[in-house]
Amino acid sequence: MKLLDKTIALEKDKSGSLSLIPQDKEDLWQLYNLIQKGDMVELLTVRNVKKTEGGKAERVHVHLKLAVESVDYVPSDEVMRIRGKTVEQNEYVPNQSYHTAEVQLNKKLKINKAEWDDISYGIVLAASSVEKKAEVGAVVLQEGVAHLCLVTDTMTVLRNKIEKAIPRKSRDAGGSAHDKSIAKFLDMVQATVSRNFDFEKLKVIILASPGFTAAALQKAILDAAVKEDNKVILKNKSKLLVVHSSTGYLQGLEEVLKDPLVQKNLNDTKFAREAAVFEDFQRNLNEDDDRAWYGPKEVAKAVELGAVKYLMLTDSLFRSDDIAARKHYIALSEEVKNLGGEVFVFSTLHESGEQLERLTGAAVLLKYPMNLEDDDEDEE
Structure with a gap:
């Protein structure tokens, strides 16, 4: 937009x-x-x-x-x-x-x-920010050149281009100058990746190249994360997807994105975070451990008590013609964020959103067990 x-x-x-x-x-x-x-x-x-x-x-x-x-x-x-x-x-x-x-x-x-x-x-x-809209990061590279991109559903935006002269591998010198230049090049690329890609938000980060350069970049990223104790990258290292491309230029990324196996991987991860949270909620709900609750009254009470780890709402609640109801859920969302909880707005066009809609459209997973049932109902 x-x-x-x-x-x-x-x-x-x-x-x-x-x-x-x-x-x-x-x-x-x-x-x-x-x-x-x-x-x-x-x-x-x-x-x-x-x-x-x-x-x-x-x-x-x-x-x-x-x-x-x-x-x-x-x-x-x-x-x-x-x-x-x-x-x-x-x-x-x-x-x-x-x-x-x-x-x-x-x-x-x-x-x-x-x-x-x-x-x-x-x-x-x-909707108007490429960074907020993009769910996929990508690095397409070959020896001496790398392109860092953000990918949305409709476009690929080049964010950085890195170039470095790489000397030819010499048999006499044992290739040491070449190897050192490659190592410096990969270090430049991994540093740019860590600065420019939000590993928490992006669902997948594609590393594509001819030969083994992409795999070498993956190793450089993880080695640097271990050395610098970068917990965010280490926690999300499974998002790095190494694939083969025929070139390290942008047409190589276009080629990779058309690959059915890559497309399947991207589709599987599109709603991964939301699906994982909802699965956690359902498991606790089935175990009846007093940490998973749904319903407008229960959700409002949990927020008031400051006990919410995850607040889950469907997007239909924010489309309500009832202005007071809309403002109510906006206020709940802001309160949860202020208290360190996370808010997830589920699309009713997706399976998890449909299931949540059937559970009144509002649910919470608490930080600790708590009875949120109405006292009057208990007495009855």
């Missing part, structure tokens, strides 16, 4: 507007979570209009400014529609008339909210 401009009074009442351009189907999903009943949306759409009485209808571009009443999104068709009343009159559209407009990819959209809460603003920041 491309963020064009914003005029939001974050320090005051948090009202204001922003203009953006959705660029892929993931952006449509984010907009579906972002736009709510009561928001003001401006966009360009196409209408069949008769310019003269009795004349033939022509398709013209019409600028609409709508007070949103409903938003529909069909993932399979990759189509999102907004329905509402116009709040301005123009040549082709009377004021206070109902219209349904389709949000189009690569077309400007302006959204005005009476209040931009942390969840709404966070959606925009995450």
